[in-house]
Amino acid sequence: MNSGRPKTLRLMSLALSVLLGLSVAAGAASRGADGKYEKRTSSHFVLHQDVAIDKTSGLRGSRRFEQELLKVLEKAYDRMDARLGLRPRRPIVVVVHDAAIYDRRFGSSFRFPSAGFYGGEVHVRGDVFVHMELVRTLHHELVHAAFHAELPSLVLPAWFNEGLAEWFGARGMGRHSLTRGQAHHLSTVARDGGLYPLNELSAASFGGLEPGAAQLAYIESHAFFEYLGRRYSERKIRDVCRELVRSHDLERAFQKTFKTKLATLESGFYADIMANVRP
Numbered sequence: 501m502n503s504g505r506p507k508t509l510r511l512m513s514l515a516l517s518v519l520l521g522l523s524v525a526a527g528a529a530s531r532g533a534d535g536k537y538e539k540r541t542s543s544h545f546v547l548h549q550d551v552a553i554d555k556t557s558g559l560r561g562s563r564r565f566e567q568e569l570l571k572v573l574e575k576a577y578d579r580m581d582a583r584l585g586l587r588p589r590r591p592i593v594v595v596v597h598d599a600a601i602y603d604r605r606f607g608s609s610f611r612f613p614s615a616g617f618y619g620g621e622v623h624v625r626g627d628v629f630v631h632m633e634l635v636r637t638l639h640h641e642l643v644h645a646a647f648h649a650e651l652p653s654l655v656l657p658a659w660f661n662e663g664l665a666e667w668f669g670a671r672g673m674g675r676h677s678l679t680r681g682q683a684h685h686l687s688t689v690a691r692d693g694g695l696y697p698l699n700e701l702s703a704a705s706f707g708g709l710e711p712g713a714a715q716l717a718y719i720e721s722h723a724f725f726e727y728l729g730r731r732y733s734e735r736k737i738r739d740v741c742r743e744l745v746r747s748h749d750l751e752r753a754f755q756k757t758f759k760t761k762l763a764t765l766e767s768g769f770y771a772d773i774m775a776n777v778r779p
């Protein structure tokens with residue numbers, strides 16, 4: 501079944517990926533992407549895809565691609581339950597766009613190149629095969645979808661929303677820590693006294709930031725969760741999400757989970773970064 505979605509763009513959160521090293525080839529093939537979206541469903545997802553694949557059957561056909569996407573999504577759903585304690589009941593709509601069409605439609609919506617965003621539905625800049633960056637982006641956007649499903653009226657600060665999504669995306673790729681490039685960037689900025697306090701990253705989205713600021717905002721927010729997982733435990737990250745869904749109160753969720761104030765955790769985080777800064 502085809503559909504012409506999406507008609508409007510209502511941004512809730514987006515994934516910054518190109519700046520962080522993603523290089524999905526755009527327009528490598530032009531056939532197949534016609535603005536008509538194939539629909540396929542699984543237990544927890546409704547998938548629409550329109551990437552430039554000109555065959556439907558076979559190993560490199562669009563059907564196999566859709567099956568692989570749904571497999572990745574269902575696995576991510578189970579991981580989200582295990583790592584974040586989030587298990588949205590309603591099916592999550594995921595739209596995988598052809599890269600060139602995505603750029604044309606949404607490229608001017610953000611101040612920096614994006615690999616995906618959540619606006620009531622997950623939208624990702626697709627490719628003709630499932631690669632690790634696409635897996636990462638899907639994991640990232642699912643976190644936004646899950647929080648929107650669990651806490652539809654709560655506006656979360658971007659450091660939480662994006663930091664957790666980045667952390668979960670990296671874990672979805674099997675990474676436990678920042679990349680060397682990210683760690684180096686963080687450390688260099690820290691040495692120059694340029695890190696943001698979390699309250700400066702508390703807008704609903706990083707979408708309005710200029711590219712350099714957005715890059716730092718995503719890395720720093722991700723690093724905070726990486727720090728919490730390493731210094732305390734990854735289970736605490738799940739506990740804080742569960743507590744947040746229960747109480748609708750972020751400060752309280754951190755206090756209850758970590759037995760200390762968010763501000764104290766933040767101080768520990770900056771001290772940890774500074775301990776690794778070379779003069």
Ligand SMILES: [Zn+2]
Binds near residue numbers: 513
């Ligand atoms: Zn995001």
